[in-house]
Amino acid sequence: MSQAAADNRNSPDTRERILDAAEWLFAEHGFDGTSMRQITSQASVNLAAVNYHFGSKEALFHEVFHRRLNQLNLLRLQELDKLEQEAGEAPLKPSQVLEGFFGPALEMAADTTHGGHTFMRLLGRTYTEPAEFVRKFMAEEYAEVMERYTVALYRSLPDVPRAEIVWRLHFMMGAVSYAISGIDALALVTGRFDDDPALLKPRLTSFLLGGLRAPLPEQVTNAVKGEK
Amino acid sequence: MSQAAADNRNSPDTRERILDAAEWLFAEHGFDGTSMRQITSQASVNLAAVNYHFGSKEALFHEVFHRRLNQLNLLRLQELDKLEQEAGEAPLKPSQVLEGFFGPALEMAADTTHGGHTFMRLLGRTYTEPAEFVRKFMAEEYAEVMERYTVALYRSLPDVPRAEIVWRLHFMMGAVSYAISGIDALALVTGRFDDDPALLKPRLTSFLLGGLRAPLPEQVTNAVKGEK
DNA sequence: ATTGCAATCAAACGTTCGTTTGAATGCTAA
DNA sequence: TTAGCATTCAAACGAACGTTTGATTGCAAT
Incomplete structure (x- = not known):
């Protein structure tokens, strides 16, 4: 298959950083009260990273x-x-x-x-x-x-x-x-x-x-x- | 004072219609999940009516x-x-x-x-x-x-x-x-x-x-x- | 009739939203 | 060395957001 996907765990930690940041922000401000920019900023990743890794905000919430x-x-x-x-x-x-x-x-x-x-x-x-x-x-x-x-x-x-x-x-x-x-x-x-x-x-x-x-x-x- | 304010009840029912619509929508979709346009549309009033009668969305929620x-x-x-x-x-x-x-x-x-x-x-x-x-x-x-x-x-x-x-x-x-x-x-x-x-x-x-x-x-x- | 004011309205304001794009980056395998 | 691909990035997209504006309406008091 692809290279980093050997263990099905692409990207060392940006997925996890996004999930952790989103988990906290969703708990703190709710789904509608949390923006993608807040999440990616708190996770120190690019704004587009969420859509790249999870597809959408809803899919991210589901994954959290x-x-x-x-x-x-x-x-x-x-x-x-x-x-x-x-x-x-x-x-x-x-x-x-x-x-x-x-x-x-x-x-x-x-x-x-x-x-x-x-x-x-x-x-x-x-x-x-x-x-x-x-x-x-x-x-x-x-x-x-x-x-x-x-x-x-x-x-x-x-x-x-x-x-x-x-x-x-x-x-x-x-x-x-x-x-x-x-x-x-x-x-x-x-x-x-x-x-x-x-x-x-x-x-x-x-x-x-x-x-x-x-x-x-x-x-x-x-x-x-x-x-x- | 002013005319209609004789009984401190301006505007026969648009305030109440807004409050009722907002109450239901806030219960259904939450504060952030409810928009002014949804509220005023469901209450059959003009978009500006909320800000005119209550000042802001937050103030409306408080009044509800x-x-x-x-x-x-x-x-x-x-x-x-x-x-x-x-x-x-x-x-x-x-x-x-x-x-x-x-x-x-x-x-x-x-x-x-x-x-x-x-x-x-x-x-x-x-x-x-x-x-x-x-x-x-x-x-x-x-x-x-x-x-x-x-x-x-x-x-x-x-x-x-x-x-x-x-x-x-x-x-x-x-x-x-x-x-x-x-x-x-x-x-x-x-x-x-x-x-x-x-x-x-x-x-x-x-x-x-x-x-x-x-x-x-x-x-x-x-x-x-x-x-x- | 005319003035005054509360109320309503259509339209636009600037901002923020979630998402998309296309180029840059860097590592891996050939 | 090079080709390929997953990932990151800055920038922009159109849409929707809460709010403001200025004109218009319609009734009540003069």
Whole structure:
């Protein structure tokens, strides 16, 4: 083939520099709020480099996402594989499912030196991202993990209606997302809290478990009759 | 003074039409993703009308927010006033505080005919909004309500460390915000759920109460000694 | 009738946007 | 040494952006 493409990794680091700069800027200012000139300037590359290496701004955004979301998905699936293997036929405990799902995300969010934290902030914001093409590939790249974990949650809570479980998973993702991405936002609102960030994970897991195992609301209990 | 300004309500409806159109477009495409031309076109007004009536795009965004957030703040404070008056000296129950805080928000979110739903979607997204000026006035307009409700929560949970309460309030706001603003986003991920939207409020309150009253994580219990 | 002013309008302002172009650069393989 | 090709670069593209301008409209008070 071509010369530098021997290891399929053209251009020693300008691709990576672009991805890192874009990741940070997208997290900081959003997709529409970040310009190509900001990205290439912060990455110290030529303006045309993004279009040369990635094709377009949208494709760059997608690649920024894919790079780390892929890793996160792998970690989550590995955790679940391990847990299910250890459990054999038995259903997992809800706390185990949560640990498998949110553990890797929180650990990635705690990594402030390799961009993991930046990416998790970006991920949290992107759930509510308006842009159409973002929703599209988010759903695609999330599909397998969400499918496996919802099934695992169903099994771990056999007496809880499935719709309720889906909702609570939704609520939990919201809580985690805010905890990760919106810390400074809340600090503005409630006054700063000079607090040990290492305590975030135990705080969150305790809260999430409490919510997940909360008694069903009356209206739902009454409405559900013949559901499995 | 001037003629039409007799009731301080110039121009029968073009201001309102602009605000409504902007509210929807900002919720749908974000601040940077919405253009003046989209707004004025959807409102069927001249392009210059926004700058004439509001001064700038940022000022328009601020006004879109102020219009409804003011109402939401009033409702929340009224609820709290009523609850505290009924309780006399006694602290409120946590469920009451949550009802006062999230009740008005959820009711506003359920109002799909007067723009309340649209605004709550916008509000949810704006917590994670990158733009600086947005954070600024969000914090200002939220300050009083947050102050009063955190104090009420402190009193309702006297044995829980205050830092923990603030965190859990944060988590709860995340869950609610997602529940309101990201419904379609999650639908993409987990498959649609054809579900009664009237059940959202009981579902949420149950989940939130479970999380709020969850046992403290060990690490926190161990770390806290002399705190009130 | 006429004056005054709030409101609306079409048109243009200068700037910034994402993207494209075509030439220069530098390394690799022949 | 030379040919080939991936990469970088300065420059420019047309389009869209938020905002401003100056004329026009239409009603209310004189």
